Amino acid sequence: xxxxxxxxxxxxxxxxxxxxxxxxxxxxxxxxxxxxxxxxxxxxxxxxxxxxxxxxxxxxxxxxxxxxxxxxxxxxxxxxxxxxxxxxxxxxxxxxxxxxxxxxxxxxxxxxxxxxxxxxxxxxxxxxxxxxxxxxxxxxxxxxxxxxxxxxxxxxxxxxxxxxxxxxxxxxxxxxxxxxxxxxxxxxxxxxxxxxxxxxxxxxxxxxxxxxxxxxxxxxxxxxx
Amino acid sequence: xxxxxxxxxxxxxxxxxxxxxxxxxxxxxxxxxxxxxxxxxxxxxxxxxxxxxxxxxxxxxxxxxxxxxxxxxxxxxxxxxxxxxxxxxxxxxxxxxxxxxxxxxxxxxxxxxxxxxxxxxxxxxxxxxxxxxxxxxxxxxxxxxxxxxxxxxxxxxxxxxxxxxxxxxxxxxxxxxxxxxxxxxxxxxxxxxxxxxxxxxxxxxxxxxxxxxxxxxxxxxxxxxxxxxxxxxxxxxxxxxxxxxxxxxxxxxxxxxxxxxxxxxxxxxxxxxxxxxxxxxxxxxxxxxxxxxxxxxxxxxxxxxxxxxxxxxxxxxxxxxxxxxxxxxxxxxxxxxxxxxxxxxxxxxxxxxxxxxxxxxxxxxxxxxxxxxxxxxxxxxxxxxxxxxxxxxxxxxxxxxxxxxxxxxxxxxxxxxxxxxxxxxxxxxxxxxxxxxxxxxxxxxxxxxxxxxxxxxxxxxxxxxxxxxxxxxxxxxxxxxxxxxxxxxxxxxxxxxxxxxxxxxxxxxxxxxxxxxxxxxxxxxxxxxxxxxxxxxxxxxxxxxxxxxxxxxxxxxxxxxxxxxxxxxxxxxxxxxxxxxxxxxxxxxxxxxxxxxxxxxxxxxxxxxxxxxxxxxxx
Numbered sequence: 026x027x028x029x030x031x032x033x034x035x036x037x038x039x040x041x042x043x044x045x046x047x048x049x050x051x052x053x054x055x056x057x058x059x060x061x062x063x064x065x066x067x068x069x070x071x072x073x074x075x076x077x078x079x080x081x082x083x084x085x086x087x088x089x090x091x092x093x094x095x096x097x098x099x100x101x102x103x104x105x106x107x108x109x110x111x112x113x114x115x116x117x118x119x120x121x122x123x124x125x126x127x128x129x130x131x132x133x134x135x136x137x138x139x140x141x142x143x144x145x146x147x148x149x150x151x152x153x154x155x156x157x158x159x160x161x162x163x164x165x166x167x168x169x170x171x172x173x174x175x176x177x178x179x180x181x182x183x184x185x186x187x188x189x190x191x192x193x194x195x196x197x198x199x200x201x202x203x204x205x206x207x208x209x210x211x212x213x214x215x216x217x218x219x220x221x222x223x224x225x226x227x228x229x230x231x232x233x234x235x236x237x238x239x240x241x242x243x244x245x246x247x248x249x250x
Numbered sequence: 251x252x253x254x255x256x257x258x259x260x261x262x263x264x265x266x267x268x269x270x271x272x273x274x275x276x277x278x279x280x281x282x283x284x285x286x287x288x289x290x291x292x293x294x295x296x297x298x299x300x301x302x303x304x305x306x307x308x309x310x311x312x313x314x315x316x317x318x319x320x321x322x323x324x325x326x327x328x329x330x331x332x333x334x335x336x337x338x339x340x341x342x343x344x345x346x347x348x349x350x351x352x353x354x355x356x357x358x359x360x361x362x363x364x365x366x367x368x369x370x371x372x373x374x375x376x377x378x379x380x381x382x383x384x385x386x387x388x389x390x391x392x393x394x395x396x397x398x399x400x401x402x403x404x405x406x407x408x409x410x411x412x413x414x415x416x417x418x419x420x421x422x423x424x425x426x427x428x429x430x431x432x433x434x435x436x437x438x439x440x441x442x443x444x445x446x447x448x449x450x451x452x453x454x455x456x457x458x459x460x461x462x463x464x465x466x467x468x469x470x471x472x473x474x475x476x477x478x479x480x481x482x483x484x485x486x487x488x489x490x491x492x493x494x495x496x497x498x499x500x501x502x503x504x505x506x507x508x509x510x511x512x513x514x515x516x517x518x519x520x521x522x523x524x525x526x527x528x529x530x531x532x533x534x535x536x537x538x539x540x541x542x543x544x545x546x547x548x549x550x551x552x553x554x555x556x557x558x559x560x561x562x563x564x565x566x567x568x569x570x571x572x573x574x575x576x577x578x579x580x581x582x583x584x585x586x587x588x589x590x591x592x593x594x595x596x597x598x599x600x601x602x603x604x605x606x607x608x609x610x611x612x613x614x615x616x617x618x619x620x621x622x623x624x625x626x627x628x629x630x631x632x633x634x635x636x637x638x639x640x641x642x643x644x645x646x647x648x649x650x651x652x653x654x655x656x657x658x659x660x661x662x663x664x665x666x667x668x669x670x671x672x673x674x675x676x677x678x679x680x681x682x683x684x685x686x687x688x689x690x691x692x693x694x695x696x697x698x699x700x701x702x703x704x705x706x707x708x709x710x711x712x713x714x715x716x717x718x719x720x721x722x723x724x725x726x727x728x729x730x731x732x733x734x735x736x737x738x739x740x741x742x743x744x745x746x747x748x749x750x751x752x753x754x755x756x757x758x759x760x761x762x763x764x765x766x767x768x769x770x771x772x773x774x775x776x777x778x779x780x781x782x783x784x785x786x787x788x789x790x791x792x793x794x795x796x797x798x799x800x801x802x803x804x805x806x807x808x809x810x811x812x813x814x815x816x817x818x819x820x821x822x823x824x825x826x827x828x829x830x831x832x833x834x835x836x837x838x839x840x841x842x843x844x845x846x847x848x849x850x851x852x853x854x855x856x857x858x859x860x861x862x863x864x865x866x867x868x869x
Contacts, residue, residue, distance in 0.1 A: 063579065067586035113582040179374035183432060186374075190439045197446045198689055205687075 051131055052110040052121045058131040059121040060141075061162040066116070069158035077116045081152075082109060086120075088151045089141075093122060093132070096140035101125040138164050265330060266449050266525055273453035275535060277522055278323075280460035280663025282513050282543040285365065285632075288463075288660060292487070292551035293627030294507055298500045299491030304548070306495065306504035311544050314774045315508040317766035318731055319519070320536035321738055326520035327532050328750045332674030333517030336524075337734075341741045346833030347733050348675060351517035353826040354726045355671030358516070359699055361718040362668055363441065364706040365629065366661040367434040369654050371413060372633065374433070376650035383408035384641045402804035405638045410796045413633070417709035418797035418807075420815055424709015431707050438700040441665050445673070445692050449525055452666050459659040459666075466656035467550055470649075474556030477643065479566075483559015486622045487551060502785065505778045510723070512543055515730040518667030521674035531755045533763075554631075561639035562621035569616035573597075576611045629712075632657060669695075713793055717815070721822045725786070728779040729827045735775065739767045791816055 052059060062085075066074045075081070086107040093102040106125050112118040122132040141148065141164050149159055156166035268274040295303045329336045334348030375382050386399035386407065394400075399407035410416050417424040444455040474480050494500055513519065523532060567590060574588045581600060588596045601608045626635045632653075640649045673695060676682065682691050706715050738747055744764060752758045794806035811819065 065585045114584040115578065115582040116585065117582060178378045179371075179429075182374040182377050183436065186370075187436050187439065190436070190443055194439065194443045194446065197443065197451070201447060201687075201689065 051123060051129070052108040052119060054111045054119050056119060056121055056131075058134045058137070059119045060134070060137060060164065061117060061119050063115060063117040063160040063162060064152070064154065065158040065160075066152075066154070069154050082112075082118075084151060085109070088144075088148050089120065089122065092140045092144040092148060093137075095144050096136070267527070268449060268525055269453050271530075273449075273456060274522065274526060275538065276456040276460040277449075277452060277663070277666060278519060278535070278539045279542050280456050281516075281518055281522070281667030282511065282539055283460070283463070283546045283660065284511075284513070284664035285657060285660050286507075286511050287543065287547040288550045288554065288657070289629075289631040290627050291507060291511070291547035292554045293625055293631065294503055295551050296487055296555070296625050298497075298503065299489075299494035300486070301488045301490035302492050302494055303500065303504065306501045307508065308544070310501075310505040310508040310774075311540060313766060313770050314505060314778075315512050315514075315544075316537060316540045317763060317771045318509075318514045318735065319512055319540050320533055320763065321735065321767065322514055322519045323523040323532040323536050323539075324747070324751055324754065325738060326523035327526045327528060327530060327754060330524045330528070332521045332524060332678045333671060334675035335678035336520055337737065340737050343834040343837050344733060344737045344741065344830070345837070346830035347730055347737065348517065349829040349833060350726065350730050350826045351515060351520075352672055352675040353829065354722060354730065355516050355518065355668050356699075357718060357722040357822065357826065359665065359668040359672060360703045361706060361715045361723075362661065363437050363665055363699070364434060364703050364711070364715060366658060366665060367430065367437040368413065368629070368633070369657045369661060370436055371429065371433040372637070373651065373654035373658060376647055376654060379647065381637075381641060381646055381650060382412070383637050384646070398798045401798075403638070405634050405641075406804065408637075409633045414712050415709055416712055416796045418799065419795050419809055420710050420713045420793070421812060422710060426704065426707050427709070427711075430711070431704065434700060434703060434707060438696050438703075440662065441669060442693060442696045444662070444666065445669060445696070446689055448688065449522075452670075456663060456666070459663040462659045463656045464546070464549075466652050467553055469652065470553035470557065473643070473649070474553045474560060477556070477560040479560040479563020480556035481559065482563060482618065482622065483555045483557070484552065486559065487555040498781070499785070502778060502781050505774060506724070506728075506782060508544075509731065509778070510727065511547065512540060513664065513667055515727040515734065516667060517671035517675060521670045522667070524674070528754055533751070533755050533759070554636075557639050558625070558635065559622065561635065561642070562618060562624070564639075564642045565621045566616055566618045569614055569621075573613045573616065576613060577608075580607060580611055669699075713795070716793060717811075717819055718822065721819045722826070725779070725783060725823050726826045728775060728782060729830070732772065732775045732779060733830060735767060735772050739772065744768060791819065 054061075064077065066077060083104065086104045086109060089107045090102045090104055093106070094100060102125055106123050107120055108123060109118050109120045122137055124130045124132055141161055145156065145166065149155055152159055268277075325336050325340070329339050331339065332348070333351040334345065337348035337351075338345040383405045386395035386404050388394070389396050396407070398411060402410075413430070415424065415427050444451050523535075526532075570590050570593055574590075574593060577583070577596065577600060578585065578588055581604075583596075597608075597613075624635075625631075636653060637650070640646050640653065643649050673692060676691075676695075682688075705711060708714075738744075744767060747767075748758050748764070791811045792808050793811060795809050797803065797807045800807040
């Protein structure tokens with residue numbers, strides 16, 4: 026009897042010791058249901074980069090558990106369900122997700138991908154990183170939705186410019202038309218003064234001294250007339 | 251342009267006058283300083299050995315550019331007519347020179363304003379965050395980026411696809427791109443509003459268009475000098491390579507660059523100076539305009555190359571960072587342990603220990619010199635290279651807006667001269683009906699030019715523009731300028747011309763000008779013309795097409811011109827200048843047939859003839 030109890034105790038001890046080891050074997054590089062994560066903190070944050078340590082890893086596992094909870098809409102996932110292994114200096118590591126009901130069963134790759142994609146933004150923000158600096162190798166970031174304004178901005182600028190130009194053209198044309206009308210009215214009213222004005226060489230305020238009547242040149246040797 | 255209203259006395263039509271000397275000088279400077287000063291000269295400086303290029307450039311300026319400039323300003327000021335009237339006065343047999351000038355100005359106006367329209371399009375698009383040429387658009391089902399954009403670059407894609415929507419070759423014409431039509435309409439409207447009241451409005455507009463580029467260049471200079479990599483760009487630009495002076499191509503390019511840069515033979519300068527009073531020192535004006543034009547070219551190349559150096563540096567760092575990331579990921583090295591500075595040591599040590607893994611990564615060779623060598627001129631510089639540089643500068647929108655407004659003012663002020671070379675001769679030919687006000691006539695010409703320029707808004711428009719640029723905007727000018735100088739120096743007579751200059755400026759031209767006009771400039775022009783035609787004849791007529799289906803895409807595909815296109819090229823080069831012999835022959839026939847033509851200028855080629863006795867000015 027005592028031998029049997031001893032055996033059971035040893036088995037239980039072995040099991041308890043082996044469970045994490047068993048879990049550890051589930052997480053391996055190139056595991057079929059695992060993903061590799063690559064983090065570049067210094068690239069993203071420069072001088073304000075934080076150190077990657079066990080606490081940050083804990084945060085990662087908690088964030089992944091949150092993502093799984095959000096995806097499955099349950100509250101069963103915990104930090105223990107996220108297993109991490111093969112961490113390098115880079116910082117990069119592999120992780121797998123085990124099901125909370127059955128510790129030996131891994132959540133399939135596709136589901137993990139969908140969960141990560143759904144909460145990608147939250148995961149990034151938890152670490153102050155971006156899609157580029159917190160990479161899940163194999164999960165492509167969803168492309169940013171292009172901002173499509175209703176009116177292309179260039180049309181607005183064009184509208185402003187062309188409106189101003191047309192307004193200017195109309196203003197100038199109207200003002201020269203009015204000027205001409207005034208000139209004609211002025212000419213009709215004092216037609217006798219025309220000759221006087223011509224002789225003075227002032228016409229509409231424009232000096233005529235630029236006109237050189239070549240018939241009266243003083244360079245006699247060149248005039249053949 | 252003569253104002254209407256004086257029906258009784260033809261000579262009484264008062265010629266418009268410049269408000270003040272500054273407006274006249276700014277207009278001439280604005281006409282001479284154009285897009286070529288910013289995007290052609292720095293490129294030539296770079297490929298022809300930097301500082302050494304200044305030597306042939308300045309020699310060409312002094313012996314070819316300034317004499318031609320002085321000559322055009324002087325005859326315009328003396329004879330007080332546009333290009334057709336002036337050449338008719340000097341010698342009726344050479345009246346064709348004026349017609350050729352007008353035709354070439356007409357063709358140049360067509361494509362030049364299209365470039366201005368492209369600048370406007372980019373300007374309108376610069377008011378966005380993020381800039382549209384900084385990233386690729388998504389494809390139809392939002393799964394990825396547009397393939398054409400991914401294979402080339404976002405900047406190239408925006409230029410070739412979203413702006414030009416270019417066809418793969420010249421045979422496919424494509425359709426009218428409505429956004430380009432809209433931009434072209436804006437460009438022509440702005441040109442029209444500046445021309446509405448003739449030189450009154452032009453004179454006001456040039457206060458902005460001629461001075462603003464200098465302000466922007468200075469701002470860019472200050473900004474560029476604070477960017478990393480700018481000093482490399484400047485050193486690269488100005489390091490003289492004296493060996494290059496042995497290459498005759500350098501001298502040819504320097505002479506053609508000066509010639510096209512000063513915008514002689516357009517007829518625009520003759521028109522502008524015809525609005526001066528006769529007692530104006532045009533010698534000083536000519537020297538001033540010529541020197542300022544060259545100084546602007548040199549000054550513009552400094553910020554351009556500082557920014558190109560910055561761009562090369564950015565590309566180099568991006569290339570290195572790509573390699574660094576690949577190495578870091580492959581060997582799981584701690585993040586940011588490999589930096590740009592210690593990349594070489596890391597690479598050597600990793601390559602030594604794991605050469606196979608390193609070679610599997612297929613790292614790119616990043617050489618700063620290669621990036622600096624990627625130069626461009628023309629539209630490639632403005633719309634591809636510079637826009638790419640602007641994306642990397644903080645506050646991109648501001649720099650993009652400033653840059654494109656500067657290009658717009660440069661182009662607009664040159665358009666003034668181009669269009670003036672068309673309008674003034676038409677007025678002088680008395681082709682304008684009496685009842686038509688000037689504004690309406692200008693509007694009709696602008697509308698006609700706009701409608702004809704719509705061919706450049708087709709899918710293949712850029713190819714056609716290159717053709718116009720190469721064939722209309724080159725050889726005809728050289729021929730016209732050659733005939734101009736021969737006409738004045740030999741047919742009109744250097745003695746008579748010196749007397750005219752003495753009347754206008756108060757002193758006779760010194761020996762330097764006389765020697766240039768008689769011997770040096772015609773000789774240089776002739777040599778340049780022959781050499782240019784010879785070089786053109788040797789290069790096969792091909793063009794670079796943007797074809798996404800091309801095997802080596804994103805490199806452009808080099809295609810030969812189709813035969814009908816080549817025929818059009820030949821026509822474009824020859825038709826404008828064919829008027830020179832045609833008019834001469836026509837006048838000869840008139841003269842020999844004994845017909846006493848109504849224009850006394852034919853019998854009496856005397857610019858002092860009293861035009862009251864002229865009834866009709868025949869072509």
